[in-house]
Amino acid sequence: MTEHDIHSQWSPWTGQEPPPHGSRVGEQIPIEVQLAMLQADYNSCREILxxxxxxxxxxxxxxxxxxxxxxxxxxxxxxIEDQRNRILDLETDQPGSR
Incomplete structure (x- = not known):
């Protein structure tokens, strides 16, 4: 969405302050909220780990x-490597193998 789109006649935001968009979004999020978001991401990653x-x-x-x-x-x-080697050993020791 461009500035022109926001201020055009068909825009739902005509006469209003549009919601933040683009690079301005991060500027309007309070530091406390950004920190809480980072903490939630960290907790999620830690739980998966x-x-x-x-x-x-x-x-x-x-x-x-x-x-x-x-x-x-x-x-x-x-x-896994030991199992692969064991399978290869068993396949090569088997009579009638190719």
Missing amino acids: NLNVRDLAAVVGVHPMQMSYVELIASVRST
Whole structure:
């Protein structure tokens, strides 16, 4: 929406102050509200991270706080790689295989 659109005759905002738009929106949001929005985003991300840690810890078979997130990811990757290697070993040892 441009300034021309806001002030044109068909505009629903003719004769009124239009709602903030564009780069002006951020200027009109109080700092307290911006901080609350950031805190809500942070809490949401933190909750998702905690769920991921619990899920990965369950896959690895340890308590959630026993290993860091990075250690859990490395452990799951290692387990997957070990399983792939085991599958390859079993496929190559099988009689009648290609």
